[in-house]
Amino acid sequence: MSKIENEKQEVDATQEESPLETPCMSRRKLLMTGGKMGGVAAISMLLPGTMFPGKAAAGQGMVSAAVAARTVRYPRTKVGKLSALKTDRPVKIQYPGNAEGQKGLLIKLGEKAMGGVGPKQDVVAFSAFCTHQGGPLEDQYNPKEKSLGPCEFHLSKFDLQKHGIMITASAVQNLPQIVLEVEGDDIYAVGVLGLIYGYQDNLQGV
Ligand code: FES
Numbered sequence: 583m584s585k586i587e588n589e590k591q592e593v594d595a596t597q598e599e600s601p602l603e604t605p606c607m608s609r610r611k612l613l614m615t616g617g618k619m620g621g622v623a624a625i626s627m628l629l630p631g632t633m634f635p636g637k638a639a640a641g642q643g644m645v646s647a648a649v650a651a652r653t654v655r656y657p658r659t660k661v662g663k664l665s666a667l668k669t670d671r672p673v674k675i676q677y678p679g680n681a682e683g684q685k686g687l688l689i690k691l692g693e694k695a696m697g698g699v700g701p702k703q704d705v706v707a708f709s710a711f712c713t714h715q716g717g718p719l720e721d722q723y724n725p726k727e728k729s730l731g732p733c734e735f736h737l738s739k740f741d742l743q744k745h746g747i748m749i750t751a752s753a754v755q756n757l758p759q760i761v762l763e764v765e766g767d768d769i770y771a772v773g774v775l776g777l778i779y780g781y782q783d784n785l786q787g788v
Contacts, residue, residue: 656773657788661707661760662688663767664700670725675707677760677771679788683780685710686760687720688769691728695743699762699769707760707771708746709778714738714753716779730757745775758784 661675669692677686688707691698695706708730710720717735724731724739729749731739738753740746746757758776762769774784 656761656771656785658763659771660768661686661762661771662769664705664764664769665767667705669704670723672720672723674710674720675760675771677707678774678785681787683711683716683778684784685720686771687723687730688760688762689723689742691742693728693743695728696745697759697761697775698743699764705762705764705769706742707762708740708742709758709760709774709776711779712738712740712753713755713757713776713779714751719757 656678659677661677662673667673667688667690669690672687672689675686675688676684678684686707687710688705690700691704691706692702694703697706699705710718712719712731712733712735714733715735717733717738719730719733719740722731722733723729727739727749728742729739730742730746731737732750733739733753736752738751739749740753740757741749742757746759748754748756756776758774758778760771761773761775763772764770778784
């Protein structure tokens, strides 16, 4: 056997040895080994245990604590009556709690709106604070545009027919919409879409 053939055989033998016994394994080799070991096992070696707690519980060798689901329940609060609302005349409400920052507006727009309730789906409710830096919006209803704004602080404006999306910045988040339900003539608030300005949790203090 020639010297070159001898060297080639030595190289081949090195590549055949168990990668788990090799102190320094290349990433390519590790991935290829993972393929032989099975996909989940390979991923288990690469990712932190907390990313797949279910797999860990199934005995994949990862350290992980059980994760309990938490269900958030908003109160169901009566906020007005359909028969008492007048088109383009906002009514101040409190939801989900009674704190200053949880003030909102209930408005009959007179035109269909996303998330609107009532026979014409034109009754909506929103937080009364701008999502940019908390500017007060309770006196900023614009009946022509069906919007709230411009905010006194930096001129943001929100479209009340389109889930409170920004019409003009500086805000970068929609105005939180209060989810409504109707039962007979009564209007109930049952949730909030989006985070109220200044809160890490809309239900803080509720
Ligand atoms: S606080 Fe309303 S635009 Fe800045």
